[in-house]
Amino acid sequence: MSSHADLSALRSRAHAFRKTILKIITRAGSGHPGGSLSVIDLLTALYFHQLRHNPKDPAWADRDRVVLSKGHACPAWYVVLAECGYFDPGHLWTMRQMGSILQGHPDMVRTPGVDMSTGSLGMGFSAAIGMALAGKRDGRPYRVYAVLGDGECQEGSVWEGAMFAAHYGLDNLVAIVDRNGVQQTGRTEERIRLDPLADKWRAFNWDVAEIDGHDMGAIVSALDRAASAAGRPHAIIARTVKGKGVSFAEGAAGYHGKALTEDELARALAELDIAELNVEARG
Amino acid sequence: MAITLARTTASKATRDAYGEAIIEVARDNPRIVALTGDLRDSNRLEAFAADYPDRFFECGIAEQNMVGVAAGLATCGKIPFVSSFAAFSPGRCYDQIRVLVAQPGLNVKLVSTHGGLTVGEDGASAQAVEELALMRSLAKMTVIVPADAVETAQVIRAVAEHVGPVYVRLGRGGVPVLFDDSYQFSIGVAPVLRDGGDVTLAACGIMVAEALEAAQLLGAEGVSARVLNVSTLKPLDEATILAAARETGAIVTAEEHSVYGGLGGAICELVTAHHPVGVERVGIQDRFGESGPPRPLMEAYGLTAGEIAAAARRAVSRKRAS
Numbered sequence: 336m337s338s339h340a341d342l343s344a345l346r347s348r349a350h351a352f353r354k355t356i357l358k359i360i361t362r363a364g365s366g367h368p369g370g371s372l373s374v375i376d377l378l379t380a381l382y383f384h385q386l387r388h389n390p391k392d393p394a395w396a397d398r399d400r401v402v403l404s405k406g407h408a409c410p411a412w413y414v415v416l417a418e419c420g421y422f423d424p425g426h427l428w429t430m431r432q433m434g435s436i437l438q439g440h441p442d443m444v445r446t447p448g449v450d451m452s453t454g455s456l457g458m459g460f461s462a463a464i465g466m467a468l469a470g471k472r473d474g475r476p477y478r479v480y481a482v483l484g485d486g487e488c489q490e491g492s493v494w495e496g497a498m499f500a501a502h503y504g505l506d507n508l509v510a511i512v513d514r515n516g517v518q519q520t521g522r523t524e525e526r527i528r529l530d531p532l533a534d535k536w537r538a539f540n541w542d543v544a545e546i547d548g549h550d551m552g553a554i555v556s557a558l559d560r561a562a563s564a565a566g567r568p569h570a571i572i573a574r575t576v577k578g579k580g581v582s583f584a585e586g587a588a589g590y591h592g593k594a595l596t597e598d599e600l601a602r603a604l605a606e607l608d609i610a611e612l613n614v615e616a617r618g
Numbered sequence: 619m620a621i622t623l624a625r626t627t628a629s630k631a632t633r634d635a636y637g638e639a640i641i642e643v644a645r646d647n648p649r650i651v652a653l654t655g656d657l658r659d660s661n662r663l664e665a666f667a668a669d670y671p672d673r674f675f676e677c678g679i680a681e682q683n684m685v686g687v688a689a690g691l692a693t694c695g696k697i698p699f700v701s702s703f704a705a706f707s708p709g710r711c712y713d714q715i716r717v718l719v720a721q722p723g724l725n726v727k728l729v730s731t732h733g734g735l736t737v738g739e740d741g742a743s744a745q746a747v748e749e750l751a752l753m754r755s756l757a758k759m760t761v762i763v764p765a766d767a768v769e770t771a772q773v774i775r776a777v778a779e780h781v782g783p784v785y786v787r788l789g790r791g792g793v794p795v796l797f798d799d800s801y802q803f804s805i806g807v808a809p810v811l812r813d814g815g816d817v818t819l820a821a822c823g824i825m826v827a828e829a830l831e832a833a834q835l836l837g838a839e840g841v842s843a844r845v846l847n848v849s850t851l852k853p854l855d856e857a858t859i860l861a862a863a864r865e866t867g868a869i870v871t872a873e874e875h876s877v878y879g880g881l882g883g884a885i886c887e888l889v890t891a892h893h894p895v896g897v898e899r900v901g902i903q904d905r906f907g908e909s910g911p912p913r914p915l916m917e918a919y920g921l922t923a924g925e926i927a928a929a930a931r932r933a934v935s936r937k938r939a940s
Binding site: 396402442443444450451452453454455457458459460461462463464465466467468469470472473491492495496498499502503 | 672673675677678680682683684685686687688689690691692693694695696698713714716717718721722723
């Protein structure tokens with residue numbers, strides 16, 4: 336259970352993270368703003384409400400694990416990891432540059448707090464399953480959170496993994512699907528239809544929750560419920576908006592893999608500031 | 619300096635040796651786990667599954683997920699041995715191997731059986747004759763093709779100790795037992811099986827036995843052939859191969875693989891950079907295989923002692939002409 340104040344704090348954090356995400360992508364000159372903004376509320380709740388971890392000891396054996404299977408959204412992850420203290424936030428401004436600890440897609444060798452390298456879609460999920468399996472066999476208490484994009488659910492290996500995880504009863508595994516409905520070149524339902532997406536996971540013997548992925552109260556409740564799942568793996572299908580918070584990027588495929596220009600960034604930051612004021616005014 | 623070869627006509631499949639060896643290494647090391655994609659029988663993991671049910675993971679017919687699961691297990695301290703047919707792993711899961719195993723350098727052992735043309739009657743789709751090129755081109759990946767069952771057992775012991783990603787290619791059918799218990803495999807060491815000064819025959823896998831036979835044929839003609847067992851394609855034993863290039867001036871490579879990108883490619887890359895000599899590559903030319911029994915396939919595709927000897931004669935005459 337979370338108090339109103341806790342939720343408010345999570346919202347404030349997510350707001351701040353949105354702005355940093357956009358700034359560091361513009362600074363890098365490339366990256367994936369759309370999917371970073373759609374997933375940031377989920378990552379914020381995960382790291383600042385749910386996770387058992389110790390940023391001072393990233394290799395702690397009993398830490399909860401996170402795999403960002405939609406690896407292109409790593410700017411969101413990096414901002415959260417920096418805030419947690421996994422590395423100096425100054426590194427954020429080196430993202431995608433030669434020699435940076437922050438690569439264009441997650442690299443577990445370079446970045447503290449990154450438990451698995453990802454990049455190609457549909458495969459980080461399988462690695463998360465391997466971590467959950469190891470935890471089960473070793474009697475470890477940790478949980479594993481796999482964050483997937485909806486577009487990547489078009490990869491067959493996702494369903495290989497879904498079948499496997501249910502077969503092995505991995506109730507220490509939570510799949511969070513960022514259902515923003517947009518992939519590289521258009522709406523998911525126009526490219527290759529995913530709906531009924533929740534039914535697909537149910538058909539693979541997963542417990543499924545469907546939530547608004549920008550409603551912090553709903554996210555926190557869903558994470559709490561997922562943490563008490565027993566016997567079966569748990570999927571949270573989070574309906575989100577690609578580019579959430581930036582009017583001209585919301586729902587637009589064009590902002591999947593393109594940095595904002597400096598002008599666009601200024602407009603976006605102004606919008607986010609106004610939105611934050613409104614949130615605070617509502618209390 | 620040459621290795622003592624076993625005095626036997628016995629034959630044994632390398633996959634059989636794998637099934638026995640993994641149980642041995644698992645006994646010593648509880649971190650070792652095995653994964654297979656509905657091939658526990660063909661991969662010779664049934665005994666492992668019976669002895670270590672908690673450390674055996676059936677992954678079903680889903681090789682991409684299997685490799686991802688292995689990567690996840692490896693991050694948690696397990697030493698996964700991932701097995702399938704070479705046609706499927708790495709055949710179907712190259713990207714998973716590339717991003718989840720090789721790039722992070724995870725401690726995953728990919729041990730595939732049924733590599734090469736001699737898989738036989740199932741035909742071209744089942745005959746992986748190009749996967750060594752794929753695995754060899756991945757940074758951080760160690761690539762090993764043992765020559766017989768004795769070496770396979772030692773390879774499995776060695777890779778269990780080695781930290782990092784490894785691809786081991788095993789075969790389906792029986793191969794001559796070449797070595798006795800005095801043989802000592804080390805990763806990256808290409809032992810000289812027979813000394814000689816006129817030409818070097820560098821072989822891996824089932825072609826090592828053919829190379830030894832070719833050396834005998836050549837010896838009868840007065841051509842002295844050195845035979846190297848280059849079981850580790852990567853990292854290559856550069857010192858031994860360059861010494862052979864310098865001392866014999868001609869090299870023949872022999873492998874049950876495409877002539878592109880495997881052992882022949884590796885040795886050409888090395889010698890052209892450091893000590894250019896003529897290299898003849900015996901292997902599968904630019905074509906796919908077909909259904910057939912192993913021996914006739916080897917003959918039809920030029921994977922025989924006779925072909926190696928013919929290539930050696932060409933290499934020697936080229937050396938003398940230059």
